[in-house]
Amino acid sequence: MRAAIALTALAVTACGQTVTGNFAAGEIDVRKLEVGKYPTEPMESYYSYSxxxxxxxxxxxxxxxxxxxxxxxxxxxxxxxxxxxxxxxxxxxxxxxxxxxxxxxxxxxxxxxxxxxxxxxxxxxxxxxxxxxxxxxxxxxxxxxxxxxxxxxxxxxxxxxxxxxxxxxxxxxxxxxxxxxxxxxxxxxxxxxxxxxxxxxxxxxxxxxxxxxxxxxxxxxxxxxxxxxxxxxxxxxxxxxxxxxxxxxxxxxxxxxxxxxxxxxxxxxxxxxxxxxxxxxxxxxxxxxxxxxxxxxxxxxxxxxxxxxxxxxxxxxxxxxSGELLDGSMVFRNRDDESAQRLWSALIPEPDAAMTPNGVPDSKCSEVPRPGSSAKMFACIVRYRNYVGRVWTTQPEDARQRAAAQYAVLANSQ
Structure with missing residues (x-):
């Protein structure tokens, strides 16, 4: 188990959101990522299942x-x-x-x-x-x-x-x-x-x-x-x-x-x-x-x-x-960091460097084809430890924000 010093903080993002977050020594401060309107905390912080x-x-x-x-x-x-x-x-x-x-x-x-x-x-x-x-x-x-x-x-x-x-x-x-x-x-x-x-x-x-x-x-x-x-x-x-x-x-x-x-x-x-x-x-x-x-x-x-x-x-x-929705997200749990890295490398093999989310480690994006549909789709991949996240949407900037938010959710869920 990797030793970490957990810090809990309260901050106001550039979009005016008040969010809590945890980050560990040697990792980025996810509070600073450009996440737009998207949540950055695990589900139990805002939803209770009935x-x-x-x-x-x-x-x-x-x-x-x-x-x-x-x-x-x-x-x-x-x-x-x-x-x-x-x-x-x-x-x-x-x-x-x-x-x-x-x-x-x-x-x-x-x-x-x-x-x-x-x-x-x-x-x-x-x-x-x-x-x-x-x-x-x-x-x-x-x-x-x-x-x-x-x-x-x-x-x-x-x-x-x-x-x-x-x-x-x-x-x-x-x-x-x-x-x-x-x-x-x-x-x-x-x-x-x-x-x-x-x-x-x-x-x-x-x-x-x-x-x-x-x-x-x-x-x-x-x-x-x-x-x-x-x-x-x-x-x-x-x-x-x-x-x-x-x-x-x-x-x-x-x-x-x-x-x-x-x-x-x-x-x-x-x-x-x-x-x-x-x-x-x-x-x-x-x-x-x-x-x-x-x-x-x-x-x-x-x-x-x-x-x-x-x-x-x-x-x-x-x-x-079974077609994907126009907007979406997935998380893959791999058995270890190495297998997660292999999956991350295999997904979006030819990323668009201009679409890379600002400040998000292990992230990449690209436009992806949609056979039979006139709608464009943009997807991003992020990796955090043994988890890989994939997000997609119809707008490139939205895809970058979703990717940053998905990385933050993974980091804050440890």
Whole structure:
């Protein structure tokens, strides 16, 4: 542990803010940084979290997401993200399942869930994934009991099969005889649902041709990868959901929080391990290599928790990836200073020297591309010990101020 002499001070910044701050011997005085309107103290200095259904459900969904497969867990070719969706209420299941499924979810008292799509072709924002792609969309839902999940799985299959009962045909999955599976012969897609403990797992797979052995193989591989992840996740009772703590990892207190709010959401004020973080990435294989040494990821304002579906209830229509918000912040906790330095070096490899924030150590910035969007985006990276912060916004000066504030929050959170 590095020895430090802690000093507590009160100062008035150039913008007229009154802020408190701690700094250690050998470190800069963060009170002097050009932070504009942004907070520089950890979250507990301005916000007190109140337990409730909304926040608890969001925290439970984020917890579940860390135990849901991504495409590369199923097949190495499925490296691209095709959208995510939180399931906080029965209506949300219709993003990836048949419309009558919401009544099934409601009748069996579904608690929450998470949907994640994967593809072998990188989705283009605001464009439907081409029909030549291989797609797998996984929906995992938690129910109050194993009996409720078993009933729900059977009923999910019934309502989906009955969308077209004349042409649909039952399909056995040899390795998983309890799975409820069907397809319409001649079509390049298949749907399957199975109960696993208190959870149901629904998989929609699509390929470029009506190849039933290939489609059933994707279903089987998905279940094989998914079940061990759920086995390591203890189901939560409704009371436990309600009482879930906001920040047991001590990460949300360290991320820049311009709105000074701590209401959790799947894409904002949320903390993930690598598995959970990868759901939000477009090229998940590349992201896994880049962020493989990171222990925890926290979003301040990060991602939309809703994807865009072109036609609900079918794998081909689910999502085009998970886009970042126009303004945002993230903090990455690495295992040590050296791994944090490696990540900092890899992010923004060609910085714009003219954008470097004044007086902020280990900082760099650059304009970053936004495919499919006319809006400009400017991002900055800062490092403090074993933490790396990333902020982004639509204006370069705003990006510099956010970077300075993020560095100050990290320094003041020790």
């Amino acid at each position: 337990h409730g259904v909304r926040g608890g459900t969001s925290l439970a969904i984020s917890r579940l997401a860390q135990h849901v497969v991504i495409g590369t867990d199923i097949d190495p070719r499925l490296r691209y993200g095709a959208g995510i969706q939180e399931v906080a209420k029965p209506d949300d299941v219709t993003e990836s399942m048949a419309e009558p499924s919401k009544e099934v979810a409601e009748r069996n008292k579904m608690q929450f869930g998470f949907i994640s799509g994967s593809s072998d072709i990188e989705p283009i924002p605001f464009q439907k994934v081409p029909e030549s792609a291989t797609l797998v969309t996984v929906t995992v839902l938690q129910f109050p009991s194993a009996d409720a999940a078993t009933t729900a799985a059977r009923e999910f299959e019934e309502v989906d099969f009955n969308v077209n009962p004349v042409e649909n045909q039952r399909v056995p999955i040899d390795k998983y005889p309890a799975a409820h599976t069907h397809w319409r012969p001649g079509t390049p897609n298949i749907g399957s649902t199975i109960a696993h403990g208190n959870y149901t797992v629904t998989v929609f797979a699509a390929t470029s041709s009506a190849d039933l052995p290939l489609l059933t193989s994707l279903i089987e591989k998905t279940y094989t990868a998914q079940f061990p992840m759920l086995d390591s996740l203890r189901p939560l009772s409704p009371e436990e959901v309600l009482r879930t703590d906001l920040d047991p990892e001590g990460m949300k207190r360290r991320v820049l929080n311009p709105a000074k709010l701590g209401v959790p959401n799947v894409g904002s004020m949320a903390t993930y391990n690598l598995q959970g973080f990868l759901h939000f990435q477009s090229d998940r294989e590349a992201a896994k290599k880049l962020f493989g040494e990171v222990e925890l990821f926290t979003f301040g304002e990060g991602y939309s928790s809703w994807t865009f579906s072109y036609s609900k209830g079918v794998a081909q229509g689910f999502g085009t990836g």
